[in-house]
Amino acid sequence: MKYRIDLHCHSRFSADGVSEPEEMVRAAKERGLHGFAITDHNTCACVDYFISIGLMREDGHPVDGFLIIPGQEITTSAGHLIALGVRLPDLKGIEPAEAMGLIHSSGGLAVPPHPYDNFRAGIRESVLDGLALEAIEVFNAAVTFKRANRRAYDYATKRDLAMTAGSDAHHVEAIGTACTLLEMHELTTKATLASIRHGAAGLEQRYMSRTMALRKTWNNVFRLRSRVKRHSPHPHP
Secondary structure (H helix, E strand, O other): OEEEEEEEEOOOOOOOOOOOHHHHHHHHHHOOOOEEEEOOEOOOHHHHHHHHOOOOOOOOOOEOOEEEEEEEEEEEOOEEEEEEOOOOOOOOOOOHHHHHHHHHHOOOEEEOOOOOOOOOOOOOHHHHOOOOOOEEEEEEOOOOOOHHHHHHHHHHHHHOOEEEEEOOEOOHHHOOOOEEEEEOOOOOHHHHHHHHHHOOOEEEOOOOOHHHHHHHHHHHHHHHHHHHHHHOOOOOO
């Protein structure tokens, strides 16, 4: 059976995310997804939350026919790297090769997202060349310029890497904009990772609408402003 999985989603547990976890599941089901990967920036707190409210199982099996895959979008020293199928601590600033080693040793899959989007911390090709990659995100619905996706596809083809697609949703309206089609005998995290490595049955490639993209940009601006306020020195009386 073919399953539609969005392999790149963020919740309110990401610094620039606004989606409530429960709303993410509802929206994904309404759009015909069979599951999604929760890939918040530098945290697996939403994974713990999903488990605590019974929407996700620790054994990697679905709940009521819907699968949530644990993950994290790690801000490495050279750019973003998605860890799929694992729960990891905050590894911000880690070297990409070291992050990949931790992901693989934990049984997960490392996937560089939006690698040619230089405005969104994509890992540069010179770094990718030195990594033992199995898969790469070749379609990201929120890339700054569409040519970034085309270059990622060309790179995956050149290296014979497995390909993924994801919405990079930071709000529920964007979930499922893009997703990966996987042929599997069962809907589990283990089967999902194996199917990605084997090769996707297809990629659903749609870009975010202008409204969605503007909302994502606004979330980033709000995050940066909040960070500046937190770190600004207090005025002297």
